[in-house]
Amino acid sequence: MAKTERGMKILMIEDDLTLCELVGSFLRKKGYKFYQHNTFEGAIQSVYDVRPDLIIMDLHFPDGNGLHLCKQLKDDENFENLPILVLTGRDYPVEKDIALKAGVTDFFHKPMVYSKLAEKIEEVLGDAIQVSFWGVRGSIPCPGKEFSQFGGNTTCVQIKVPAQKQLLILDAGTGIRNLGNQLLEEEEPVAGRIFITHPHWDHIQGFPFFKPLFSERNKFDVYMPQQITGSTKEVLVDQVSYTYSPITAQMFKAHLDFHAIKRDGQNFEGYSVRYISANHPVETAIYKFEIGMKKIVFCPDNELNTLENSSMRGKNLPYLKQFDAFVSDADLLIHNAQYDLEEYRSMENRGHSAWELVVERAKKNGVKHLILTHFGPEFTDDELLKVEEKVKKMARDSSMHAELAREGQTIHMSG
Numbered sequence: 001m002a003k004t005e006r007g008m009k010i011l012m013i014e015d016d017l018t019l020c021e022l023v024g025s026f027l028r029k030k031g032y033k034f035y036q037h038n039t040f041e042g043a044i045q046s047v048y049d050v051r052p053d054l055i056i057m058d059l060h061f062p063d064g065n066g067l068h069l070c071k072q073l074k075d076d077e078n079f080e081n082l083p084i085l086v087l088t089g090r091d092y093p094v095e096k097d098i099a100l101k102a103g104v105t106d107f108f109h110k111p112m113v114y115s116k117l118a119e120k121i122e123e124v125l126g127d128a129i130q131v132s133f134w135g136v137r138g139s140i141p142c143p144g145k146e147f148s149q150f151g152g153n154t155t156c157v158q159i160k161v162p163a164q165k166q167l168l169i170l171d172a173g174t175g176i177r178n179l180g181n182q183l184l185e186e187e188e189p190v191a192g193r194i195f196i197t198h199p200h201w202d203h204i205q206g207f208p209f210f211k212p213l214f215s216e217r218n219k220f221d222v223y224m225p226q227q228i229t230g231s232t233k234e235v236l237v238d239q240v241s242y243t244y245s246p247i248t249a250q251m252f253k254a255h256l257d258f259h260a261i262k263r264d265g266q267n268f269e270g271y272s273v274r275y276i277s278a279n280h281p282v283e284t285a286i287y288k289f290e291i292g293m294k295k296i297v298f299c300p301d302n303e304l305n306t307l308e309n310s311s312m313r314g315k316n317l318p319y320l321k322q323f324d325a326f327v328s329d330a331d332l333l334i335h336n337a338q339y340d341l342e343e344y345r346s347m348e349n350r351g352h353s354a355w356e357l358v359v360e361r362a363k364k365n366g367v368k369h370l371i372l373t374h375f376g377p378e379f380t381d382d383e384l385l386k387v388e389e390k391v392k393k394m395a396r397d398s399s400m401h402a403e404l405a406r407e408g409q410t411i412h413m414s415g
C-alpha cells in the first residue's frame with residue numbers, strides 16, 4: 001500500500017510514555033515510521049533531527065507549554081507547513097481556539113478514538129481515499145427547504161485518490177456544478193477523468209454547467225459505456241444543441257477527450273476501473289474502482305429485484321448472479337434507493353430499486369459499507385431520516401455499516 005512504501009514519519013511529543021507506546025504500535029502497524037520525544041525541553045531539536053511529516057503533541061508538559069512549541073514551529077520557515085495534531089487531556093474551549101489560531105491542524109481529546117486519529121492522519125498526509133457526494137437525487141433536481149438536509153442536486157460523486165492530483169468524478173448530474181465552482185476557487189489548472197454511468201438527464205445535466213470546461217488551461221477525459229444512439233461525445237454534446245441550450249459545445253475551451261469505457265478493465269495512475277451493465281434502460285454502467293486494497297462500487301441506477309412473486313423473476317436470475325459476484329466483499333457500495341418497497345411494487349421495470357431489497361442484498365454479499373443514494377424526488381428529509389433509521393436497524397445483525405448519502409458529505413476510507 002502507498003503509505004507503507006512511502007513510510008511517512010510521525011513524531012509524537014508527549015510525556016505520557018504508555019500513551020506513546022500505544023499510539024506508536026498502532027501507527028507502526030499502519031505502515032508509518034514512529035518517533036517519540038517525551039519532554040518539552042529538546043522538542044525542537046527532535047523535530048530538526050527527525051524531520052517528520054506530521055507531529056502529534058500534547059499541550060501540557062511538566063516543563064513547558066506546547067503552545068509555545070507550536071508557535072515556534074509555525075514561525076520557522078522549515079516547518080511552517082508541518083501538520084500538527086494536538087492530543088490533550090484538558091477540555092478548555094479557549095485553549096482549542098488559541099491552538100487553532102496558532103496553526104494547529106486539528107485537536108483531539110484524550111481518551112481519543114484511534115480510528116478517528118488514523119482517519120485524520122491519512123487525510124492530512126493524503127493517504128486516505130475520500131469519497132464526496134455532490135448530488136444524491138435521482139430523476140430531477142428538487143430544491144426546497146424540505147430537501148435541504150439531504151440535498152436536491154442530482155448524482156455526482158468525487159473520489160480523491162491518494163497521492164493523485166488528477167480528479168476522479170463519477171456522473172455529471174446537477175451536483176457537478178458546485179464541485180466545479182469549488183475547483184475554480186483553487187485557481188490551479190484542473191485535470192481529471194469523468195466516468196458517466198449512462199446518459200439519462202439526471203446524470204449528465206450538470207455537464208454544461210461545470211465551469212472548469214470553459215478554461216483552456218483545463219483537461220478532461222470523459223468515459224461512458226458505448227450507447228446505441230451515438231458516441232460519448234455525441235451523446236453529451238447533443239444536450240447542448242442550439243434548440244435546447246444557450247450554451248453550445250464550441251464554448252467548451254478545456255481540452256476534452258471522449259471515450260467509450262472498456263468493460264473488462266482499464267488501469268490509470270493509482271486505480272483501475274471495470275464495469276458490468278446495470279439492470280436499467282439504456283446501457284448503464286455499474287463501475288468498480290480498485291484503489292490500493294479498496295474496492296468501491298458505484299451503482300446509482302439499477303433495478304435490484306429479488307421478489308419471489310415478481311414478473312421479472314425468471315429473466316432476473318442470471319443478472320442477479322452477475323451482480324452478486326461483482327459487488328461481493330466491496331469495501332464501499334454506493335447504490336440506488338429510489339423507492340421504498342411499497343412504492344416499488346407499482347414501479348417494477350423502470351430500472352430503480354427499493355432500499356429494503358438493496359440492504360438485504362448488500363448484506364448477503366458481504367459488503368462492508370453501504371451508502372444508499374439517488375433518492376426519488378418524493379423523499380423529503382423527514383422521510384429519509386426515517387428510512388435511515390430502518391436501514392441501520394436492518395444492518396444491525398451484520399458487520400455492514402449502512403447509511404444514506406447526503407450532499408456535501410465526505411467519507412474517509414482508511415487503510
Ligand SMILES: [Zn+2]
Pocket residue numbers: 138139200202203300301374
Ligand atoms: Zn438516474
Ligand SMILES: [Zn+2]
Pocket residue numbers: 198200280301351
Ligand atoms: Zn437512469
